[in-house]
Each structure stands twice: as C-alpha cells, then as structure tokens.
Amino acid sequence: MLRITHLFAAIAAAGLLTAPVHAAELTGTLKKIKDTGVVKVGHRDASVPFSYLDDKQKPIGYGVDICMKVVDRIKAELKMPKLKVEFVPVTSQTRIPILMGGNIDMECGSTTNSVERQKQVAFAPTYFMTGTKIIVKKSSGIKGYDDLKGKTVVFTQGTTNERAMKAYNDEKKLGINFIPSKDHAESFLAVETGRAVAFPMDDILLYGLKAGAKNPNDYEVIGEFLSDDPYAIMLRKDDPAFKKLVDSTVAGLYKSGEINKIYTKWFQSKIPPKGINLNFPMSDSLKESIKNPNDTGVGACGKMKC
Amino acid sequence: MDFGFLSQPAFSGGGTYFDWVLSGIKWTMLVSICAWVIAFTLGSVLGVLRTTKLWWLKGPATAYVELFRNVPLLVQMFIWYFVVPEIVPKTLGMWLKQGMPMPEFWSAVFALGFYTASRVAEQVRSGIQSIPVGQTHAALATGLTMPQVYRHLLLPMGYRIVIPPLTSEFLTIFKNSSVALTIGVLELTAQARTISEYTFRTFEIFTLATVVYVLITMAVTVLMQLVERRLRVPGFIGTGK
CATH class of the missing domain: 3.40.190.10 (Periplasmic binding protein-like II)
Known part of the structure; x- marks a missing residue:
C-alpha cells in the first residue's frame, strides 16, 4: 500500500511541477527515488547489444551503460551514494504500461522514440539511430x-x-x-x-x-x-525535473566524448556472451544526433502514410 | 471509460477496431468448439477404455491421461507448434509449418483438444464407475453381453451423471483458448492486447473482453442446463435447475 501512496503522490506532484532540479522540494520521480531509496531500471532480455542478459543473467549493454551513468548522476544529485538499483525485465509489450505504472523509473533498451509514444511517455536524447x-x-x-x-x-x-x-x-x-x-x-x-x-x-x-x-x-x-x-531512454511524461537530469547526463556524455568509448565497447569490440564483434561503425545520422542532442520522435508508420 | 475508439478505423486491414474484436470472438469460438469436438470424442473413448477390465486397453488410456493431464497446457501448446514440426520427417515438418492452411490455428486446436480430452476422460470414467456395480451384475444376469451393458446401461447413465462437471470443462475450454495467443492465434485476448497497444485504451478493451468472455460462458451454461433438463432421469439425477 505504501508504494501506491507514493505513486499517487508522485503523479500528483508531477502534475503540479514547475521547479528545477536544484529546488529544495523534490518532486516526481526524484522524490520517489529519494523516498524509497531505490531506482528501478527497466531492461530487455534479448536486445543485443543495447540491453540483454549475459550468461550470468545480469542485464548489460550499451543502453544499460548509459543508464548507469544516469544512476551515478542521481546518486550525486540526491546525495545518496548507497542508492539501490533494481533491474526489472520488460518486453516490447509491457514496457510502456510498466513505466507508466511506476514499477520502473526509466527504460534502457531499444525503444524507438515515436510521436505516437510521446503521447504516453517522454524520451531522453536519441542514443542510437537505426531503421x-x-x-x-x-x-x-x-x-x-x-x-x-x-x-x-x-x-x-x-x-x-x-x-x-x-x-x-x-x-x-x-x-x-x-x-x-x-x-x-x-x-x-x-x-x-x-x-x-x-x-x-x-x-x-x-x-x-x-x-x-x-x-x-x-x-x-x-x-x-x-x-x-531513433532509440532513447524512455521516461515518464510530465516530470521535467527528472527529464532534465537524464537529458543533461546524456548530453554530458556526448559533449565529453565519453559516448565514443561506450559505443566502441558495444559495437566495435567483442561482446558477451559469445565474444562476437558486431563491427558496426557509428552512422552519420547518429554522429549528427550526438552533435545536436535531441528528443525528436518519428511518425508511426515508418516511411509510409497512415 | 470511453469506448469511442472502437468505431475508429483500425491501423491496418481496413476495418475498425470493433471489427478486430469481432474477429477475435470468431477465433475464440472456432478454437474452442473445434477443440471441444476432439476433447469430447477422444475423451469419451479414453474414459470408457479406462473402465474396462482389459489391461491392454486400460494401460494406454491411463498413460495418455496421466501424460496430458500433468503437462501444463502452455508447454503442450509450444510442443505442438515448435517441437513437433522439427522431429517429424523433413517434408512433413515443412508442410506443418508452411504448407498447411492456418498452422497456428490447427496447432492450438489439437493442443487444447488433446489436453482437455484427458480431463473429459476422467469425468466419463468417474461417471461410469459411480453406477453401482449391482446394476452391471443385474444386466449381465439378464443375458446382456458386456458391450450391451455399456451401450444400454453404463454409457446412458454415466453421461447423464457427469453433465454438470462436463459443463465446467466446456466452459474451461473457452477460457483456456486464450493460451493460443502464445503461438500467434489472434483470438479475443490477443486482439484485446493488440488493440490496447495501438490505442492505449487498455482498461476499456480488457473490460470489453471480460464482458464478452462472461457472455460466452453464460450462454454455454444456459445451453448445458437445457441439455441437462432434457436428458434427466426423473427422480434420479439432473434436475436442471
């Protein structure tokens, strides 16, 4: 019951929210994380190399690495070095309801930022471009x-x-x-x-x-x-404080060039569990997104009209 | 709750989302009824075989019931759909996967039918065995042969006794048909899930699906009560109330 009360509080707070990250009063997801002492990270089980399980059933991948940078930032921001991270597996079908229901705070996988989904959820800056x-x-x-x-x-x-x-x-x-x-x-x-x-x-x-x-x-x-x-970390809608934290963390990785290290680790080196190298150099469209971080979504029907 | 989305044109295929619901109901009915035909026929045969004194008839029937009753339905569904085509000869396997029409549908019908047959068999057996053995002795004493005893005494009485539990099995098959969505049959639950993904009207569409399942099962209940009333043995069983 306690968690549900928190959730309601979080939703109510998110609706009223106007304050920036550094305000004394925490709201939305950040308040929820502070109150529960847990950040819940949604991951996939077979989205190689973004978010999948290794041979020890531990979630790993490019998206998971980026999310862990966000978690580090949350720890610093909330001054909670011992913040617990809980990984929750999600599927293509469950990711949006689970996120909206509050059982995960962010989804780190291979989720396309589409205009249609933006009616339900928010997205951090694009971290991969595919099709x-x-x-x-x-x-x-x-x-x-x-x-x-x-x-x-x-x-x-x-x-x-x-x-x-x-x-x-x-x-x-x-x-x-x-x-x-x-x-x-x-x-x-x-x-x-x-x-x-x-x-x-x-x-x-x-x-x-x-x-x-x-x-x-x-x-x-x-x-x-x-x-x-375009892939991005998926967040709850109408929570500007949390989105700002995630956005600036991701943009920070882009600016410092740290993203190149993470990219090389997952796309141009041997990756677990079989030690395969995908040999997938960074595309021009991704380079562009890294230069100008953005959360622009795409239409629902690909390149066709609908 | 706002059900207005049902009349909106669906994303693909031309119709509205309500057409998707109707198509879901159609497949739920088709899977359930076809599976019930298999379950009732095969289950009756197995149930009778389990009551005979001949071990070479009784043994295989018992083995069937224990195997199919004890393996989860979901696992059986996967076995029929994914495993069977790989272990049969290659040409037959390819036919099962691509040649035959609607492979998902028939895999679901057979999986559900064979599973429910094991349960029907147990009901039929219990019906037959609940008839006092004295009646069988009396029938044999009048000169009937054992097959005649089955034909004129054990089966007519046994089936009437088990109409109520068979009704439950018949209801269960409609509900279990939703497991077919795991192998890609777009029955009612699968359509509800798809529609919820396209419209984000999760609450409304599952409420509608629930109401439809309740209506289907209530219709089955009423039908089976009519059957029960029609077939009752006055003063003995099956009052049909």
Whole structure:
C-alpha cells in the first residue's frame, strides 16, 4: 500500500511541477527515488547489444551503460551514494504500461522514440539511430520486400517495425500473412525453423540476432530502410525535473566524448556472451544526433502514410 | 471509460477496431468448439477404455491421461507448434509449418483438444464407475453381453451423471483458448492486447473482453442446463435447475 501512496503522490506532484532540479522540494520521480531509496531500471532480455542478459543473467549493454551513468548522476544529485538499483525485465509489450505504472523509473533498451509514444511517455536524447529491415534465410531467395508477396512474415508484437511492415504491405498490396510473436528471440526462431520467411526489425538488432545464431552465415539482413528508428531512454511524461537530469547526463556524455568509448565497447569490440564483434561503425545520422542532442520522435508508420 | 475508439478505423486491414474484436470472438469460438469436438470424442473413448477390465486397453488410456493431464497446457501448446514440426520427417515438418492452411490455428486446436480430452476422460470414467456395480451384475444376469451393458446401461447413465462437471470443462475450454495467443492465434485476448497497444485504451478493451468472455460462458451454461433438463432421469439425477 505504501508504494501506491507514493505513486499517487508522485503523479500528483508531477502534475503540479514547475521547479528545477536544484529546488529544495523534490518532486516526481526524484522524490520517489529519494523516498524509497531505490531506482528501478527497466531492461530487455534479448536486445543485443543495447540491453540483454549475459550468461550470468545480469542485464548489460550499451543502453544499460548509459543508464548507469544516469544512476551515478542521481546518486550525486540526491546525495545518496548507497542508492539501490533494481533491474526489472520488460518486453516490447509491457514496457510502456510498466513505466507508466511506476514499477520502473526509466527504460534502457531499444525503444524507438515515436510521436505516437510521446503521447504516453517522454524520451531522453536519441542514443542510437537505426531503421526497419528484414532478416531472411539466404536459401529463401528473398531479395527485397516485394518478394514477400503472399509469404508468411513474423513480427514482434508492440514494435514500430510491425507497423512499418504492415503499412508497406497495405500500400503495396502484397497480401502478406502475418504471424505475431512475443519477443525477438521467438520471432527469430520462427525464421530459423522456416515457419516464417522474414522478420522485420531494426537492422542493428537483426545483426545482433544473426551474430548469435547457430549458423550466422545462413542469414542475411536485406532491404531499404522501411522506417527510421531513433532509440532513447524512455521516461515518464510530465516530470521535467527528472527529464532534465537524464537529458543533461546524456548530453554530458556526448559533449565529453565519453559516448565514443561506450559505443566502441558495444559495437566495435567483442561482446558477451559469445565474444562476437558486431563491427558496426557509428552512422552519420547518429554522429549528427550526438552533435545536436535531441528528443525528436518519428511518425508511426515508418516511411509510409497512415 | 470511453469506448469511442472502437468505431475508429483500425491501423491496418481496413476495418475498425470493433471489427478486430469481432474477429477475435470468431477465433475464440472456432478454437474452442473445434477443440471441444476432439476433447469430447477422444475423451469419451479414453474414459470408457479406462473402465474396462482389459489391461491392454486400460494401460494406454491411463498413460495418455496421466501424460496430458500433468503437462501444463502452455508447454503442450509450444510442443505442438515448435517441437513437433522439427522431429517429424523433413517434408512433413515443412508442410506443418508452411504448407498447411492456418498452422497456428490447427496447432492450438489439437493442443487444447488433446489436453482437455484427458480431463473429459476422467469425468466419463468417474461417471461410469459411480453406477453401482449391482446394476452391471443385474444386466449381465439378464443375458446382456458386456458391450450391451455399456451401450444400454453404463454409457446412458454415466453421461447423464457427469453433465454438470462436463459443463465446467466446456466452459474451461473457452477460457483456456486464450493460451493460443502464445503461438500467434489472434483470438479475443490477443486482439484485446493488440488493440490496447495501438490505442492505449487498455482498461476499456480488457473490460470489453471480460464482458464478452462472461457472455460466452453464460450462454454455454444456459445451453448445458437445457441439455441437462432434457436428458434427466426423473427422480434420479439432473434436475436442471
């Protein structure tokens, strides 16, 4: 009951909030963290290399590293060096309700900042730029989206890629048979076992799945970008004090160049659990976002109208 | 609560979100009823086999019931959908995955049907075994053979006795059909989840889904009460109130 009372207090406070971070009165998420002594960090289990579990079931990744910088900042700001960090696993479907319900304070994964989601939640500055492509088996003979006509395609429920692919299907009248699945690992399994011929997902995650497959050379990631997907830490809406803290932490990493170290660690070095190197140099659009930190979202249907 | 979103055009496929709900109801009904046909037929056969004195009939039936009753439904669903196509010969496996129409639907129907059959079998067995053994002896004494005793005494009485618990099983199959969403059948619960993702009207859509499930199960209850009343043995069982 205590936590629910806090939550109500937090929501009420967030609504009234106008004060900056350094005000004496804490509000919103920061007050909740101060009162409970715990910061709750949402993570994913198979979003390689952003947020996933290593062989000891510990959440790691590029997004998790950036979030830990935010946690360090919260510790300093609240003068709570012993602040407890609690990791909470979330999925594509649960991340928004869990965040809004207060069971996590920020989500560090592979969440696209979209205009539609901004009606429900807020985002920190973009920390990665990707877009929708598809992964297929080389033996399938699929060379582009139009080869998917009448074929079966698997998607992960609750993703922006689902929408981008469906919008493309509607526009081009491909008559694709869609099957839903609950997470990326299961979607990839459907392609691996031949139940579906393709899986639309952010290309970087597809490279991660390919690298972790039993026979990585059996698969290829193909197609033009169906959508642009800027990733960012997801926060509760209407909590400017907390957002400001997170924003300035992320922008600080960009300014100091520390982001390059974190980027190299996850995208251009060997990563756990299998010691694979994704060899994914920083894209120009990400360099641009790092130069000018921003939380601009993208439209709901990728590059199609909807 | 604002249900206005139901009449909005849905994101994909042309219809409104209400059409998605209707399609969800359709698949819930189809999965449940097809699975019930399997469960009732197979369950009846197994239930009868478990009451015979012949070990080579009784043994396999008992093994079936213990296996299917003791493995969680969710696990069975995954086995039929993901594992079976990989262990059968390759051509058959590919047909199961891509060749046959609606592989998710049929996997769900068979998984749910085979699972519920084990439960129906137990009900049928208990119905038959609840008939006093004296009646069987009396029937045999009048010159009926054992198959005739089943046909004219044990089955007609046994089924009537177990109508109430069978009603529960029939209701349960509608509720268990929601597990089919884990292998990609877009039945009512799956549609509710999808709609909640697209519209963020989580509270409204799940309230609607709840009401629909209650209406379906109430309709089944009324139907089964009619059956019960129709088939009752006066002064004995099945008053149908």
